[in-house]
Amino acid sequence: MDAFYASVEQLDHPEWRGKPLVVGGNAARGVVAAASYEARKFGIHSAMSSVLAARKCPQLIFARPRFDRYKxxxxxxxxxxxxxxxxxxxLSLDEAFLDVTENKLGLKSAILIARQIREKIKEKTGLNASAGVSYNKFLxxxxxxxxxxNGQAVILPEEAEAFLEKLPIGKFFGIGKVTAEKMQNLGIHTGKDLKEFSLQFLTKKFGKSGLHYFNIVRGIHLSEVQPHRVRKSLSAENTFEKDLITLAEMEENLFPIFEEVIRRIEKSGIKGRxxxxxxxxxxxxxxxxxxxxxxYPDTDQIWQVSVELLHQEEIPKPVRLLGLGLSNLNITEEQVHFGEQLKIPFKL
Structure with missing residues (x-):
């Protein structure tokens, strides 16, 4: 989806359409969760502090997140x-991989399927979506x-390596800012540069990820589309308008977060140790x-442990965010039904 959270807000608030808007925080606090395309023209992007975003665009509109609506x-x-x-x-609320090698409508063209899906999304929700088509998830x-x-693109098998050689290293899916800078310091600026380094060199410099980088620049990515992924954790958090100074303030503000975690536990039936x-x-x-x-702790025990962790050691600085989570969940791979992955050549 294109600028999903921001686009939903502009959809539901016509007066905000065509204007620079971000979801998350406010002009004085917090972090940008999503930015409309109008806001991006000012250099505003997700994970930027709200203060900096407001400085870049004084007329910026701040919208509070409405995750129930996004869901x-x-x-x-x-x-x-x-x-x-x-x-x-x-992958998230606004993105997913689809394996359409064999599909329910018997269509032979992945490009046609992508176009139809985008048209149906626009018709049903009023929102724009973009799509990519290729023979593996990375591409x-x-x-x-x-x-x-609001567009789509296809990378054909015979075009993949040549395309990747020209691609700037920062545009590779899975290569973040820190890794991109490390590669650039090694003289790796494009896929072609990356391709010149041996597997041994990349493994030495990047550990286990070296094999991944060695493969993807050659268009090799063997990860299958996994229709069900086992949840690893359940959590909730909150960023506060004013920093919390005392333990009493922190405990008071932790309780609503705890209540949200319990609500999610009761809704999902999940437990965690x-x-x-x-x-x-x-x-x-x-x-x-x-x-x-x-x-597995009950509700009272979860709260007791949460307070214990809060008081576990001195908190040396004012706190802007508190979060609470459960992991080691009562979910295993065996409890999840996986669809059969079809081993059929990629078709267009």
């Missing part, structure tokens, strides 16, 4: 995917960013504290 539209979009295939691997994801917004407290300080440094129990 509602995401569910509508997911239903459209399932009209074509059950092999759907969600499909790369292609999906080529003609944004590890309780984790997340603290982000005023200087943006992050700390986590965890405790693993022998048995």
């Amino acid at each position: 509602e539209i995401s569910s509508q979009i997911r239903d459209i995917f399932y009209e074509y295939t059950d092999l759907v691997e969600p 499909a994801k790369t292609a999906s960013d080529l003609n944004k917004p 590890t309780v984790t407290l997340k603290l982000k300080y005023a200087d943006f440094t992050l700390q986590t504290r965890s405790k693993t129990l022998e048995q």
